[in-house]
Amino acid sequence: MSQLPTVLDVGRVAGVSRQTVSNVLNSPQIVKPETRQKVEAAIAQLGYRPHASARRLRTQKSSTLGIRLDPMTNGISGSLLDRFLHALTEQADRRGLRVMLFTATGPEDEIRQFARLRDGADVDGFVLTATFVDDPRTEWLIENNVPFVTFGRPWGIDDMNDPRHLWVDVDGRSGVRDATDHLLDGGASHVAFLGWPTKFSTGDDRRRGWREAMEARSGLDAAQLDALQADSEDDVAAASQAIRSLIESGVRVDAVACASDSLALGALLVVGAEVSVVGYDNTPVAGAIGLSSVEQPLDEVAVGALDLLLGDGSHGIVGWESSSPERRHRLVTPRLVVRERSPIGRLA
Structure with a gap:
């Protein structure tokens, strides 16, 4: 097995001293830019990695x-x-x-x-x-x-x-706004939002994205938009019940934008293939069933x-x-x- 590269090897390839290599690793701001670039190039060429234990002893930090x-x-x-x-x-x-x-x-x-x-x-x-x-x-x-x-x-x-x-x-607001625009582009006008109870700030942010897209493009008034919202805990069965209750109340639902993939699956089990649904998080389940979803990078x-x-x-x-x-x-x-x-x- 070949020996791992050392500081001395880096210095030899870069044409500098061992101390200069150490300075680049620990205090790069004191090294001239052109010298630092040569050392960094040698590190990349050799695949050198500093010894973590030694560095922790030297810096008194746990890293x-x-x-x-x-x-x-x-x-x-x-x-x-x-x-x-x-x-x-x-x-x-x-x-x-x-x-x-x-x-x-x-x-x-x-x-x-x-x-x-x-x-x-x-x-x-x-x-x-x-x-x-x-x-x-x-x-x-x-x-x-x-x-x-x-x-x-x-x-x-x-x-x-x-x-x-x-x-x-x-930016959950941006993600759900894009999801809602996608559903509107597909011909839906009454896009419902299935989210979490308002105590969840992340859910509120995603809800705002849906609301912004709907206010800009759906032609529905504030009361109609309020009626298109349903809340559920992040649970498939609870989500199914929430979207079922919304539909049974007589509200027209052409599509559903959801705050998570769990909520989206719950909605799908109720609406079937007749209503488009978009989730959030792009989980493996979304990929497995062909569910459109917002992916967090x-x-x-x-x-x-x-x-x-x-x-x-x-x-x-x-x-x-x-x-x-x-x-x-x-x-x-x-x-x-x-x-x-x-x-x-x-x-x-």
Whole structure:
């Protein structure tokens, strides 16, 4: 087996000293740009990777991010965060970082885990998911000056641009607006929206996208649009009941835009092939049954989260202190995946 390349090998190929290579790896800002480019080219050519353990000893940093492993859920869209974890771990590994998973029974328990992992120097920062209104986790991290980034906006509080709260999110309003436009383009005029109860801020954002498209193009008045909305927990059976109740109330429904694929499958079981349905999250189930769905680009979310946490990239995880004002949040655009749906039976 060939020996892994070393710092000395990089220096030999680049024509510089071992110390210069070390400076490029740890303090690139002090190295002349042309020298740094030669070293970086040699690193790429040799496939050199810094020894993580040695770097941790030298910098007194763990090079580790903590993220809560959410409880298992029954909803079809529950796989979304699993896919995000995979993307985050893959992108972190490319930057010489590790991801530590931990569990918690709720927000307060998660805060206790923050304190434990911080006090033990086990992690340098955190990635939070499933943000919600009045989220106490972000308040604690800000008060204790712990680097973090959230997958999700700071809902319900006036810190959308707070420099201490770094966040990445997917523009759900844009995604559902595109989905609704697609249904309107297909000839529907009475496009219903099947969403979550209004306590879910992410769901409210997606609902606004539907409303914007309908107000702009459907010709329906506010009362008619209000009547075209139904709410359900993220459960297939509950979604079926919600859309059935809406139809039985006498409201005309030509198509349905949904806040998740779980809701979309529930709607499909009621409306069958006669009514077009679009989901959200583009889960494997959507692909299997030919359901059109809005896809969240989770690789872009993971890259964005790490970009914000790493700042200029030269000193490991630094958080908001090194972030310029224009680099404190990132809103990622989703894309609509249009499919020809497979036949699916209607529930009696």
